[in-house]
Amino acid sequence: MTSDIKIRNIQKEDYPKAIDFSLYGMHDNWYTDDPDQLLTFGKYFFYRELDEATKAYSATIDNRFVGMLLASIQGEEKIYRTEEQVDFVNKIDCLLAKKFPGTFDSYSKANEEMFSSYLRKKDANPEGEISFMDMDPTYQGKGIATLLLNALEEQEKGKELYVFTDSGCTYQFYEHRGFIKEGERKVVFPLPKGNVPLTCFLYSKKVRGDK
Numbered sequence: 290m291t292s293d294i295k296i297r298n299i300q301k302e303d304y305p306k307a308i309d310f311s312l313y314g315m316h317d318n319w320y321t322d323d324p325d326q327l328l329t330f331g332k333y334f335f336y337r338e339l340d341e342a343t344k345a346y347s348a349t350i351d352n353r354f355v356g357m358l359l360a361s362i363q364g365e366e367k368i369y370r371t372e373e374q375v376d377f378v379n380k381i382d383c384l385l386a387k388k389f390p391g392t393f394d395s396y397s398k399a400n401e402e403m404f405s406s407y408l409r410k411k412d413a414n415p416e417g418e419i420s421f422m423d424m425d426p427t428y429q430g431k432g433i434a435t436l437l438l439n440a441l442e443e444q445e446k447g448k449e450l451y452v453f454t455d456s457g458c459t460y461q462f463y464e465h466r467g468f469i470k471e472g473e474r475k476v477v478f479p480l481p482k483g484n485v486p487l488t489c490f491l492y493s494k495k496v497r498g499d500k
Contacts, residue, residue, distance in 0.1 A: 293351070294431070296346055296347070296437060296440045310423040312328075312330065329381065335421075339370075340367065343367055344360040344444070348424065350428070355425040356428070357423060362417035404472075404491060415493065416445075416450070417445060446496055447496060463492045467494055468493060469492060475488050
């Protein structure tokens, strides 16, 4: 199956499907069931991560978009950022702050605390963040995530990468790929549909230079 998967840089024609993935990868259905609002949230979360990305890969099978990985590497250009996307993200930031005040505070604080603790490690040298990875659930377990990560690691040999994730995601994937758990925090999301408990994680990995 993996031989049928092709990895390439993300294209604009991939964006609609990528937005669909972000609806569930970023748990947008926790906020609302309204289709129009879900689409807005999907665009917001995807554009927010895309605007910061220096690497953006897509996985395809028979030209069908089935997965993506976004990463931000120090010293590399944010080539996917556009003024239109930045304006959209800023607008939704303001709306979310009014509609869901304080919702993201505990999550952000947990990530900040873990990252601060990670930086205090003597040998810590974070050079790039994997900000988003998701795929078509139809193809779960087919090796898509591994190939996407391989593509990033091939171009970033010798660098130390890190990723924030949580118990709402398949965080175990990173452990299986040699990432080390640097931090863990429990949080609660106060959402309109009810409180959602989560465990936040921070993982890191020094990519081998001899791959």
